[in-house]
Amino acid sequence: MSMALYAGSTRTSETVKGRLTRHSFSFGPHYDPANLGFGPLVCHNDDLLDPATGYAEHPHSELEIVTWVLEGALVHTDSTGASHVVEAGRAQVLSAGSGIRHSEVADRSSGRCRFVQAWLVPSAAGTEPSYVLGEAPPPASGLVEVAGGSGLPIGTAGARLMVARLAAGQAVALPDDPRHHVFAATGAVDLGEHSLRGGDAVRLTDEGGQQVRATEPTELLVWSFAT
Structure with a gap:
């Protein structure tokens, strides 16, 4: 049994024009062999974007990419043909499968956007890429x-x-x-x-x-x- 605290102040970060990303795990140039993941979770990034900024189209494969929007709205487009504005309080799941391209940019009219994105190792490789957008969760007192x-x-x-x-x-x-x-x-x-x-x-x-x-x-x- 174990319970370990990872303070936000200890996370590595990356700042580019209009974007601040905080990493919970080893990521990109911030390589840490002692912090490569937790079970199937290999990425847990916290992004803050200025309006109309974010990530231009780029590829992924063999990842389950789960995004939860905390503030503002995120414009998602991908090579499956999906194109959606994901408002705060909604989740999206992008199954990269055998390969997909996507972009994520803060909606120009909704102010800054903050979202948390997790990458997980899929249970099966080589699947067909897919995308699904969730509705706002119903009011609830629990998880x-x-x-x-x-x-x-x-x-x-x-x-x-x-x-x-x-x-x-x-x-x-x-x-x-x-x-x-x-x-x-x-x-x-x-x-x-x-x-x-x-x-x-x-x-x-x-x-x-x-x-x-x-x-x-x-x-x-x-x-x-x-x-």
């Missing part, structure tokens, strides 16, 4: 599955992304799975002996059932893995 489980389909077996919007004093219990990645996107929470502020994460192994309690209004993102 809402937005990808995997009852949410959008993911090609990584046993992976679920859950989101909770908590008022101060509200708490949620982590599912009884063997592995969790808990990220305080905004606000502050207490988890075990750790206090998380916005941008902090905790990685848990064999610690299912733990209570996460908000100490101020918080948007919480939880990845849960069955293996």
Whole structure:
């Protein structure tokens, strides 16, 4: 059993014109052999984009790419023909499969855009690329599955992304799975002996059932893995 805090202040970052990206794992030039991933999760980036800036068209393959928009809106286009504006409070899943190209740019009319994007290793290689956009999650007092489980389909077996919007004093219990990645996107929470502020994460192994309690209004993102 383990529970390790990864403070947001320790994350590596990249700044280019109009974009700030904070990396939770080894990424690009920020290579760290001790931090290559957590279970099937190999990337967990936090991006802040000025309007009309972001990522021009580029390729991916053999990844499940899950995006949750926290603020503003993100314009997504890809080589499957999908073209959507993804507003705050919605998830998208891009299954790169055997190969896909896509672009992601902050919507010009919606102000700055902040989104968290995770990359996961798929359970099967060589699949047909696909894209799916979720609706805004219904109001709920607990964790809402937005990808995997009852949410959008993911090609990584046993992976679920859950989101909770908590008022101060509200708490949620982590599912009884063997592995969790808990990220305080905004606000502050207490988890075990750790206090998380916005941008902090905790990685848990064999610690299912733990209570996460908000100490101020918080948007919480939880990845849960069955293996």
